[in-house]
Amino acid sequence: MEQQRPIEEQIDLPFLESLRISFQSLKIRFGRSIITTAGITLGIAFLVSVWTNNEIEFALQESGRSSEITNIDEAAEQGISTKDIWLIIMSLIVCVVGIANSMLMAVTERFREIGTMKCLGALDGFVVRLFLLESGFQGFAGALIGALIGLLGAVILGLKNYGLDLFFYFPLLPARPENGPFQLGVLLLILFGCVLGMILAVIGSSFPAWRAAKLPPAEAMRTEV
């Protein structure tokens, strides 16, 4: 008899199934995904261009080709100027705030969807995992494109300032590690940009997703954006 039948425990879904659902969601919501991803792209492009520009300047200062520098020894000693550090930190902040904002919006407008999935039997952890996967992929793709755009911007500016000399002294690899964390070299910088974009996107979306997943479905579905 059905009465008194104990209620079983909900099962975990295989990872592949989550991956499939999250990709499908990104694909169908392509237009919206592009806008969210563009937020990440812009943030990282700004950061990478400022930073690369700085590295180029530093590399050329060291080689004595910079037009802006008069005392090469002094520049090499100082490494990176306070103004440049300030600019990099500012671009980092813009990047963090921009990405967090676009991810927050992207998740908040889907509260109803989260509530509905919970009505159909989704576990809280599954909902969070779905958003983690989606945002991780968006973050990585957006950041990679952003890093390349930023690099291109910095190269164009470098060419304008230093001409073809730029390519002889191009700081692909870390120049002088003793100068601190701001001399990464362009390759590492791109990698850093991608990882940063991905981490920020994941953090930016997993917090609101986790909050929504914890809400009773009725409340999640009631939430108006």
Add this chain to the structure above:
Amino acid sequence: MPDIVVKTEDVVKEYRMGSNVLRALDGINIEIQRGEYISLMGPSGSGKSTLFNMIGALDRPTEGEVYIDGQNMSHLSQRQIAAFRCHRVGYIFQSYNLLNVRTAHGNVTLPMIFAGIPEKQRNEKAEKLLDKVGLGDRMYHLPDELSGGQRQRVAIARALANDPSIILADEPTANLDTITGREIIDLIKQLNTEQGVTVISATHDLKMLDVSDRIVDIRDGLVERIRNRDEIEIEVGEVGGHE
């Protein structure tokens, strides 16, 4: 002995809005038998949707207990509540609540994905269910490409995906025109009679009256009265006369 599927004991629900406390449910006691078609009726703000949420484990009561199949819902773990929503209940909402990124077919398969049903089996079942609700030819359309009535049919097919013993319908006809609303009511009634599914519906649609076994009138968060089918039929005649 009657087979009680849902029982509520002094269920109270309060919402806090700043310093104000709104008491949406003020001590509800009802018992619903297996296979019944129950309509929760009442004006907007009477608490019927709140009660609907309590019975469907979509929200937690502030006080009191809800028993489903003899089990106290407040004693269940998160995993058990998820399994309960997945297997025991099918939800139908006023605003359909379909996932817009999934086709009609994709919406119907989703609860079966959560239940761990293999792909081939769930695809076949989704096709069968969509056929049954009359959407055999629009299976792979996105919700945005369907009319209101068609979307509600998808929602009904989705609600049936894991063969629930209870269908919970919150104002299922409120966004539909009279004829489409009638069709949806008939479809839900058909499930009730043919498959013995218990139907609990929050509504203020008078068309729901003549298919209900019992009507629970809710007012100001309390059960005002419970009417049986024979009492209802007389009143439906009267209502029809005024229209």
